[in-house]
Structures are given as C-alpha cells and as structure tokens.
Amino acid sequence: MKNAPAGFTFSTVCAGIKGTEKDDMALIAVETPARWAGFFTKNRVKAAPVLYGMEKLQSGSPLAAVLVNSGNANACNGLDGMTDLRQLCRECAARLNVPEEQVLMASTGVIGARLPVGKIQKALVPLVAGCGKASLEDVATAMMTTDRYPKWRVSRLAGFPDVTLGGVVKGAGMISPTMATMLGFFVTDAGLPTDSLRKISALAVEESFNRITVDGDQSTNDTVLVLDGGEITRDKKRIKALEHAMAKALNEMMCALAWEIVDNGEGVTKVVTIEVAGARTVADAEMLARSAGQSPLVKTAFFGEDPNWGRLMAALGAAGVPINPDEINIKFDGITLVKDGRFAGGDAERRVADVMKNREFTVTILLGQGPGSYRLVTSDLSVEYIKINADYRS
C-alpha cells in the first residue's frame, strides 16, 4: 500500500509559534490542483481562515495547497487577521509557484492573538523546500494542541487497488456540537467529480465529526477539508462504484478518527457511546442523546464509575422532547440498569459498575415510541479537564 495518495506531498517545520521546539506548521501540497469539499464551524464568531475558506469554497477554485499552523487560531483579530492570512497565502503560493487562490490556510490554538507573521514567513522557506519529506503522521503531529497522540489513517479503497485515502485530524477541547475544535484533512487520488466528492463528504462528516462531544463548546476554527487530486474519471460505471467504495471508506475513516478525537479529549478517562433508539424521530433521538451526553452530572458520574441512572433519567427529561418515563430502558454494554423507567436492582448495578471500570462502553437508551435513533460519542468530565482548561493559557 502507498503511504499517501498519488500526487500529494507533505512537509512540517517548527516555526516557533508555540514557543517550543515541536513542529507547529504543516503543508499539504498536491501536484494537480485538487477538487475539494469543505466544512466549517457554524459558530457565528468565525476565525479568519474559516471566513477565507468559505469564500474559496464558494468561488469553485481548485486547491494546490493547505497551510496549517497550531498554537494560534487567528480568530477575533478583525481585519488584521484577514490581512495576515492573505499575505501568508500569497507568499506560500509564490514559493509553490501556484495561483494565490489555490492556497488555503487553517489555524488552531489561542484565540485573539495576531499570527506571528515574521516567524511564519521565515518558516515558509524550509516548509516549501521540504515537500515530500514528511508523512501524514508528521502532519498529524504538527497539528496537535492538547491532543494526546497524532490521529491519522491511510487506507486503500476496497475494489480499487490504485486508489488511496489518507486522513489527519486534531481535536481536544471545545468538541461539539456540529464539529469540534478540530481540523481534519482528507486526501485521495480517487478521481471523483466535485459534486460526488462533496455529497459523500457531507454525509460522512454528519455521521462522524458531527456526532462527538467532549464539552459541548463550539470552536471558532473547526474545518474539515477533503481533497481529491486524482485525474477525473469520465467512466460513469466506474464513478458509481468509486462513489460507493469511497462513501464507505470515508465514513469508516472519519468515524474512527472522530472516536480518537474524543479519546484525546482534554482529561478524558472514559469514551462513552450513547445510542438512542425507539424515539419518535431522528431529531428527537439526537436531542435526547445530546442532553444525556452533554450533562455535566452524567459525565462526572461516568468519571466516578457510578451507575447513577437517576442523572441519566433527569437528563432525558430535560431534553425538551416528549417522552414517557415509564417506558424507558437503559443498558450499559447490554446490561439492563433501568427497566420501564425504574431501577433494575442491586445485582444489575454491580454488573454495570464493572462495565464502567472500562475505558470504553456503550449506553443504550430505548424509548419505545417510534423509529428514531441516533448515536453520539461522548466522554466523561474529569478533574483533569478542569485543570487543563483552568491553566491552558498560563
């Protein structure tokens, strides 16, 4: 298996943005400008790179490169933030010898500090010169902020030995709703037309990065890009088969990396999948899953390994959707803790307490009202989360 899709090259350097010696910049470049799909934060306070990316997505221009930095979000800097960004994209484009509009920038880190433009300009020289020297794992490492480990995947498309899909993400805090404090870049040489790529990507993002939560906060910088640098396929039968295989592969890769983002969440000691079924509608199921998965009391009970089903019931009741408490059943990894709205007894509680000692488990909530279901990956809320976030800037 190739370790990256054909045509893509990567580079990373330490520009000193974080004041450490760790890599804090990455460049993703592609030989033939790529068709792409882009997804951005729904926060009304959007970082400059997000506003710029949304504008470029509208314009329909292909992408030759994505410049990434960690340590500084370039958010809440007003017009200065956009001026800094445009200057850096222009210089990067010139060094790569591509049109300015084919370079995007993505930033993550502290809000409200100007980008250290001088440092980044200096770093652009080795960054562009180093293209091809770094791996996807190096890119994933350079993107990290409070992440515990680099998150990346490479896979070959089932049935298409010549097609490779690669992905890198970063996450940590501010994870949820509708995307996280996350950046995610996916690259392929599949050769899909733009409309296919965008449709497939939108579905996969919805099933993965939009279904995770660490703290319910929503970032100013969330960005997921999917780039296809392969020669476009004209054969309709091949497109159909490619679409099918890519949808499956991208969904799997994004779900796996989304899970890893929660597993990397600040202070996380438990990764809990909340599965709601039997709600009236999917929308109801989502509200119930989010109310349970975002309740601080439920999350501290996960941290305390306490089968505190009363807090789960209270969170479901507070979701704002009609439910019948007497028909609710709740299971932990298949063990029934709540039967028809009531406690299933001390023996069940002891077995569930054992399940909760694991780092991962699934809470299934059955409502018996209809066909609506939803799955959300959440975490516990730990002492360490508070410590990390109380000290983050100092």
Added chain:
Amino acid sequence: MKNAPAGFTFSTVCAGIKGTEKDDMALIAVETPARWAGFFTKNRVKAAPVLYGMEKLQSGSPLAAVLVNSGNANACNGLDGMTDLRQLCRECAARLNVPEEQVLMASTGVIGARLPVGKIQKALVPLVAGCGKASLEDVATAMMTTDRYPKWRVSRLAGFPDVTLGGVVKGAGMISPTMATMLGFFVTDAGLPTDSLRKISALAVEESFNRITVDGDQSTNDTVLVLDGGEITRDKKRIKALEHAMAKALNEMMCALAWEIVDNGEGVTKVVTIEVAGARTVADAEMLARSAGQSPLVKTAFFGEDPNWGRLMAALGAAGVPINPDEINIKFDGITLVKDGRFAGGDAERRVADVMKNREFTVTILLGQGPGSYRLVTSDLSVEYIKINADYRS
C-alpha cells in the same frame, strides 16, 4: 420584627433518611389554610411530589402544611412513589387534624430509591408534636443536601408593619435552566387574594430562580411554593399597595436567595453575574447569557482566574443568534477587556485578572444591536465540582 409570619409554625426532626444524625425532615404548618402559588420543574421526568403538587395546584385546594424531606427525591419510583407519598400525606394530615388534600410533600436527594416510609411514619410523631419549636433557619438546615449553609430570609413589608415575609431555599447541583435542584418555600401573612399572589410570585420566580445556573442540569424535583396564611384583604386600595410592596419584597428576597444558591453551588469558588445588553431581543439576550454562562470552557476560565475572552467570544458565537462579532464589547466589573470584538490589551488584561481574583464579579456583554437585555447568575466549574459529583452516591 416577628421572626415568622403570623399563623405559621415550623418543626424539624432527624428521620434517618440520610443515615446521619442531622435533621432531614421539616414541617411547615399554617393555622388557617393558606392560599398559595406553586412552581414546578419543567423536566419531563417529574418526581412523585411534583406530580402530586401540580395536581393539587389545579384543584384549587388551600394548604395547611408542607412536609419536606432531604436525602431522597422520590423520583423514578413509578406508581410506588405516588403510593408512598399519598400514605405519608394522609398520615400527616390525620396527625395535624386537617383534610388530606391540604398537605403537600416536597422531596430532594437521590433519584430512584423508594422513600423509607417506616422511618418517616415514625418521624411524623415528633415532627407534628414539635410544631412551633423550630425556626425558618432550622427548616433551611433540614432541607440541605450538598449546600454549604442554610439559606433563609425574613423581612417586614415596607409600609406594612403587620406583614411579614419569610423564605427558605435549598440548591446545590443540577441548578438550571428554568429552576434548579432546588426547593423554595415562602410564607406570608399578607392576606393577598390568590390571583394576586400567583401573578406576583410568577414574576419574582422568573426574575430570580429561573436566572441562575451552576451546571445546566435540570432536576426532577424543583419546587417553589408561596403560601399566604393571612386573613384575606377586601379593601381594594390596600390590596393594590400590598401587591406593590409584596412584588418588591418577594423579588428582592428571591433574587438574594437565588444568588445564595449559586454561592452554595457544588464546588463553586466564583459567583459571576452575566449581564447582556444591546441584543436584538430579550430572547436573544437570554440565549447569549446562557451560552456564555453555561460553557464549560468559560466556567473553567473563571475557576482559573484567566481573562480568556476568546472563550467568551466563542460561546457567544455558538449561542445560535445572529450577532456582529466586530461590535461586541465585554467588561469585567466595568473594565473593558474586549473592544469592538478585539482584545483591549495587556494592561486591561492585568486589571481584569485582578477582578477575577474576587469571589464575585460581573461580566457585561454589550452587543449594540437593540434593546434586549438579560441577567444570569452563574458560577465557575471547579475541580471540587467534579470530585463532589463523581463521589456523590458512594
């Protein structure tokens, strides 16, 4: 000043519900059955005493007594919970020699455990016999769960030397939205008609207990009762003046006690008032205040005494209402930290860091969009909160 409104008597005992020697039951009794207003949780999972109270409120029956216990919420016990409650209310009424429908019960504590009916029955004997021996402060103490101190007030109505208003509340975790894991009982001998009492009480609850948050969780048991045991006034002019004085006194008392509930919040080290002004509408202002006041990242920054305005901006952007980030101004106790959406500089930051060392401060958020304003009292999110809630039941 009398230390309680005429006609009201109080009693407390230790029934052993919590397994400690502290008082865990209280009785509020009134000589002449009282007109009353009642406010209950909006959680769809409602405890038995809430369902029973809502039914009684509908029925229009006056109240002779309220039986209160801490240590057990009598929630999620299905029909058994209602059977237990009815039996206890019946026995309490018989001992007090009042009609059964004139006794309410209010419970707070662990969800999903049956009430220890035998223990409570036994406790009813000294509880009823002790009527008149306890003070409002004793009642406030018996209601406590994880509260730090008893919360109560007595005041004389301005201009009405013969009218007294008393109140007790308990709070702690699960504080918000639309009421807290709280019980609140207010007693007066004002002699207001029921409709006046209910209108005035509804406004005061809206301005106080509905505007506090500790963890965004919503309880199954929240209850606020306002009892007026005074002889009903027929003089229309006196009613008008009484209404005016009572509205002011009840609002002040409820706001003061609501603030104390946050000050008693689990692990709270900061009590922060969020004032939003200049939003398009009051509804927008409320959503912005709640988004800022409930964000775990904002609350951990309060705990860390970190002027992390970027998190405030991100929380405002995530509130789901249209805002113009470039017109936002944020002040801490009057010191501008964000001017027109941007950082006001290192000097302001240092001064705000000093403000944040206080236990109480106010964050003012100005949007320049319209006349909508809202005030919310919130807390920080501390290491202690996690420890308390991870260990609560063990």
